[in-house]
Amino acid sequence: MLLAKDRLNELLDHLSTEARVYVPARIETQTRFALYSDTVKPNFKLVNTELPPKDILFPQTQNMYRYGFDAEGVPFIDPIHDADDVVIFGARSCDVRSIECMDDVFLTKGYVDEFYEPRRSRLLLVAMACNTVAESCFCDSMSLDPNSAPAADIQMSEGDQAFEVTALNEKGEAALAAWSSYLTEGSIEHAAVSCELKVEMTGIKEKLDHMFEHPIWESVSKKCLNCGTCTFVCPTCHCFDISQENRMKIGERFRSWDSCMFSCYTEMAGHHNPRAEKMPRVRQRFLHKLCFFEDRYGKSLCVGCGRCVADCPVALDITVLIDQIGAAELTEGAVHDA
Amino acid sequence: MSDIQSQLRARAAELLSSGEVVQVIGWMDGRFENQTTPAFIDRPEDAELLVFNEYCVNTTPKYTLYEKEHGKLAVCVRGCDSRGINRMIKDNQILRDQLYLIGLPCSGVKDRKTGELLIKCQNCNHRNPVVYDELLGDAVEEPQVNRYDVVERFEAMERDKRAQYFESTFNRCIRCYACREVCPVCTCRSCFVDQVNVGWQGKQNNLAENKFYNLTRVFHIGDRCVECGECERACPMNLPLMAFNRKMVKDLDDLFAAGEAGLDAEGTHSLGTYDVNDVEEFM
Numbered sequence: 044m045l046l047a048k049d050r051l052n053e054l055l056d057h058l059s060t061e062a063r064v065y066v067p068a069r070i071e072t073q074t075r076f077a078l079y080s081d082t083v084k085p086n087f088k089l090v091n092t093e094l095p096p097k098d099i100l101f102p103q104t105q106n107m108y109r110y111g112f113d114a115e116g117v118p119f120i121d122p123i124h125d126a127d128d129v130v131i132f133g134a135r136s137c138d139v140r141s142i143e144c145m146d147d148v149f150l151t152k153g154y155v156d157e158f159y160e161p162r163r164s165r166l167l168l169v170a171m172a173c174n175t176v177a178e179s180c181f182c183d184s185m186s187l188d189p190n191s192a193p194a195a196d197i198q199m200s201e202g203d204q205a206f207e208v209t210a211l212n213e214k215g216e217a218a219l220a221a222w223s224s225y226l227t228e229g230s231i232e233h234a235a236v237s238c239e240l241k242v243e244m245t246g247i248k249e250k251l252d253h254m255f256e257h258p259i260w261e262s263v264s265k266k267c268l269n270c271g272t273c274t275f276v277c278p279t280c281h282c283f284d285i286s287q288e289n290r291m292k293i294g295e296r297f298r299s300w301d302s303c304m305f306s307c308y309t310e311m312a313g314h315h316n317p318r319a320e321k322m323p324r325v326r327q328r329f330l331h332k333l334c335f336f337e338d339r340y341g342k343s344l345c346v347g348c349g350r351c352v353a354d355c356p357v358a359l360d361i362t363v364l365i366d367q368i369g370a371a372e373l374t375e376g377a378v379h380d381a
Numbered sequence: 382m383s384d385i386q387s388q389l390r391a392r393a394a395e396l397l398s399s400g401e402v403v404q405v406i407g408w409m410d411g412r413f414e415n416q417t418t419p420a421f422i423d424r425p426e427d428a429e430l431l432v433f434n435e436y437c438v439n440t441t442p443k444y445t446l447y448e449k450e451h452g453k454l455a456v457c458v459r460g461c462d463s464r465g466i467n468r469m470i471k472d473n474q475i476l477r478d479q480l481y482l483i484g485l486p487c488s489g490v491k492d493r494k495t496g497e498l499l500i501k502c503q504n505c506n507h508r509n510p511v512v513y514d515e516l517l518g519d520a521v522e523e524p525q526v527n528r529y530d531v532v533e534r535f536e537a538m539e540r541d542k543r544a545q546y547f548e549s550t551f552n553r554c555i556r557c558y559a560c561r562e563v564c565p566v567c568t569c570r571s572c573f574v575d576q577v578n579v580g581w582q583g584k585q586n587n588l589a590e591n592k593f594y595n596l597t598r599v600f601h602i603g604d605r606c607v608e609c610g611e612c613e614r615a616c617p618m619n620l621p622l623m624a625f626n627r628k629m630v631k632d633l634d635d636l637f638a639a640g641e642a643g644l645d646a647e648g649t650h651s652l653g654t655y656d657v658n659d660v661e662e663f664m
Contacts, residue, residue, distance in 0.1 A: 071549065072619040093617070094555075103555070103586040178413060266419040268443070270559035272617045286584045299584040302557070307575045321447070356559050356615035357439055358411045358418035 044219060045205040045229040054225045055079050055132065062128035062167070065099055067092045076131060087201055090177040091135045091348055095278030099129060100162050101145060103275075104299045107158060107285070111293030126161035133171040133199070137182045137348035139192035141278030142168065147340040148281050158298075167218055170195035171206075173236050179349030181240040181362055187347060190235045202231030240349070242365045248343075250368060251334040255326070259371050263364055264325035266357045271302035273351035273359075274328070279344050282308070303327050329364060385485060385518040386433040389457070392483060392517070394428035396455050402481050403452035406444050408437040415493035419444065423451075433457070435491050438499065440611045442466045442565040445475050454480055459487035460507030461609035464643030465565030467512055468607050471646050474568045484513025486521040501610025501623070504528040511644050528608065529631050531624045551591040553618045560612035560622055566602045566642075573597060595625065603629035604652040607643035636660050 046054060058064045058079075065076040066085035075094035077083045108122045134142075142163075149159035170192035173180075182189055191198055196215035199206045207230055210216040219226065274280040284301040287294050301308055304325075309318040318324050336344035345361060352360050393405040409420035409430045419439050422428055441456050442465030448454055458466060466482065469475050486509050489502035506528060509520045527533075535546055558574065561567045573581045574594060581597075583590045606626045613622045633639040637659065639651035 071553065073553065104584075262421075265421045265444075265447070268559065268562035268615075270562040270615070271555075271557040272559050272615075275555045275557045276617060284584060288583060288585070297585060299586060301584075305558070305575075307577055310577075354617040356563060356617075358416055360412050360418075363412050 044208045044226040045231065046199075046208050046222075046226055047205045050225050051206070052084065054222060055085070057222075057225070058130055058132075062130050064130045064132055065096060066132050076134075079132070085133055087133055087171060087174075090173060090175055090180065091137060091350070093350065093354070094276060095141060095348065095350065096131050096134055096138055097141065097145070097278050097281075099131060100142065100166065101149075101159060101281060101283075101300075104297055105158055106295055106297045109293060109295050122157070124158070124161055126165050128165045128167075129162065130167045130169060132169045134168060134192070134195065135171060135173055135348070136187050136189050136192040137180075137346040138278050139168060139170050139195045140182075140187050140346045141348070143194045144279045144336070144340070144342065144344055144346070145281055147342075152339075167197070167214065168195045169197045169199060172198065172200035172233055174201055174234075176236055176238050177349060177353070179240060179352040180238045180347065181242055181349060181352075182347035183238045184240075184242045184244055185343055185345055185347035186244075189238065190233065200231065200233040202233070205229070205231060207231045207233065238347070240362060242362045243369055244343075244365065247365060247368055248334050248337050250371070250373065251330060253373055254368065254371070255330070257371060257373070259367060260322050260326040263329075263359065263367070264322040267304075267321050267325050267359050268357060269304045269306070269321045269324060270356065271304050272354050272356060274302040274304055275300060276350040276354050278348055278350070279332075279346060284308075303331070325359075329361065332361070333365070333368075383434075386431070388517045389433050389483065389485070390428045390431050392515070393422060393431055393455065394425040396481060397423065397425040397428065401453065402455040404448055405431065405455040405457070405483075406441050406448065407431045407457040407483075408433065408439065413493070415491075421448065431457075433485060435488065436493050438490050438493075438614060440465060440563070440565070440609050442469055443563060445469065445480065446568060449475055449479050453478075456480055456482055457485055458482050458510045458513060459485050460505065460509055460511065461487075461501070461607065461611070463510035463512045464507065464607035464641075465609055466643075467646040468605055468643040469565055469568065471643075471648075471650075472566070472568055472605070477646060482510070482513040482515075484510035484516035486510070486516070486518050488521055499610070499614060501614055504530070504608070504610065504623070507641075507644075512646070529627060531621065532628045532631050535624055535628075547592070548588060550620050551595055552588050554586075554591040554595060554620060555618060556586055556591060556594060557617060559615040559617060561598065563611045563615040564602065565607060565609065565611075566605045567598070573601075595622070599625045599629055602626065604633050604639055604650040605642050606630055608641070 055064055064079040066079045067089050068077045068083050068086050070077050074089045074092040076096040106123045108120055110120045112118055149156035173189035196212055198209045198211055210219045282301045283298040285298045287296045310316045332345040396402045405422040407420050408417040410432055411418040415436045417432055417437050441462045445454055470477050489498045492499055504526055506523055506526050508523055535543055582594055610623050633651050637651040
């Protein structure tokens with residue numbers, strides 16, 4: 044089916060009456076997924092947004108429950124579930140895969156996260172095939188395809204005059220049926236793109252299985268500042284910390300993004316810190332992306348979106364690291380099963 | 382600059398071969414065109430990796446904090462780097478004799494994508510290192526700039542416009558703390574942010590907490606800020622952090638004739654000094 048470009052905003056206006064609709068847009072100095080409105084219109088020229096859509100499903104700060112004593116002095120605990128119908132309109136393949144990774148974490152292996160699940164189940168995920176790639180994009184080296192995102196509900200691709208719109212599952216078919224007055228029959232020719240930046244991933248995970256004690260970590264971590272930029276712009280980094288704010292007789296528990304780059308991330312009672320230096324923190328981040336997640340969920344936690352590559356203030360580049368791992372020799376002293 | 386680069390490589394190799402230093406901290410090429418990344422050279426044969434060009438965006442002083450345990454360090458310093466080094470010596474973070482400073486006159490650093498001079502370099506009035514053990518190449522002319530330009534702009538705003546400027550800035554902060562980590566003045570062993578049991582800083586990302594973090598940092602570094610602008614460059618959200626830092630620098634200069642931080646390694650800083658003649662506007 045086709046959606047004519049001049050009917051795009053009509054469709055989005057319509058969707059906005061029933062759901063919160065997030066579109067890629069520039070907001071002041073950043074590009075991000077922002078709430079569609081009269082002043083915020085989608086910009087599909089952005090290859091991928093500087094900030095990922097992660098916070099729509101997993102907000103940087105999420106209130107979990109209120110507690111305290113009511114006026115009669117009776118203690119209460121009120122969970123806060125604030126999910127809405129949400130449409131993410133125009134996610135790139137990397138961001139769709141990142142939501143698959145978050146689904147693995149928050150919905151599988153015998154645990155369903157009660158704050159993530161309601162947001163996720165009320166999400167309509169509309170993917171947009173890439174027409175161009177950024178210098179730092181390398182998703183097709185991470186077994187993704189910039190031209191299609193099979194885990195989305197609807198796949199779109201952009202032509203000159205119209206978008207081609209295809210449902211990928213039942214949810215997508217139901218949505219397209221509801222959008223039918225905006226759609227026409229037809230298809231467009233989408234010229235497939237591929238990333239210029241390539242890394243060779245063959246054997247990297249298997250090698251990393253034996254590189255926990257390798258000297259490479261000492262040298263790559265030297266330039267790291269231990270800021271949280273890479274983890275906060277990453278679409279798949281999902282670590283959080285739970286804190287509370289107390290006011291008189293009521294309080295609120297919330298979770299907020301945490302970063303394995305921060306010293307207090309692993310700090311324990313009595314100030315013992317198993318990752319007190321930056322080397323083990325840097326090692327943890329990259330092993331989690333390229334090795335540990337694959338062990339647990341069978342896929343890489345790096346989706347090749349290139350955001351950390353573009354934003355790291357000291358150009359600590361995961362693609363360079365992957366090349367270095369590929370070239371590294373496994374010495375006897377360095378072999379240790381992680 | 383390429384001449385300075387070849388001198389730098391030669392001197393780095395000599396310093397490492399002679400054993401005078403254990404490591405040279407400078408820059409090397411990154412993966413992309415016109416991209417550099419911090420380099421830590423510890424073998425004379427690797428000195429060839431060092432580069433010095435108009436894309437050396439990173440400052441070097443903060444790394445001395447982590448690398449000093451290995452022995453004496455050679456550090457490449459331009460004006461901004463050298464002021465950071467002075468400030469770190471003054472703050473007892475490192476000793477002058479732990480460092481061999483390779484001075485490099487700088488003509489400003491460019492954004493690799495736009496080719497424009499970085500904002501931090503547009504406001505720079507110390508292109509030549511203020512301290513060094515040897516200077517490679519000839520000193521360059523210091524530009525005349527009004528570095529308070531940005532401060533005057535927001536001082537001139539209407540009160541509610543100014544509040545809006547603060548709020549829209551801090552609303553966008555993601556609290557990655559890149560500004561803190563890159564800063565040569567942010568060297569507290571335990572930052573107020575990380576004192577979770579005391580609870581100065583809540584972990585919520587909201588306007589109140591973001592404002593609290595950023596403004597506390599401005600006050601905390603105010604009289605020691607060497608105006609390298611590295612916080613603003615490192616910020617992934619492109620927040621105008623130097624506008625606030627420079628406001629503090631300007632006020633301290635107006636009130637206490639504080640001057641510019643990091644021009645030498647002696648003396649103290651304005652908020653660390655008491656003088657009976659100090660202005661006391663609130664008394």
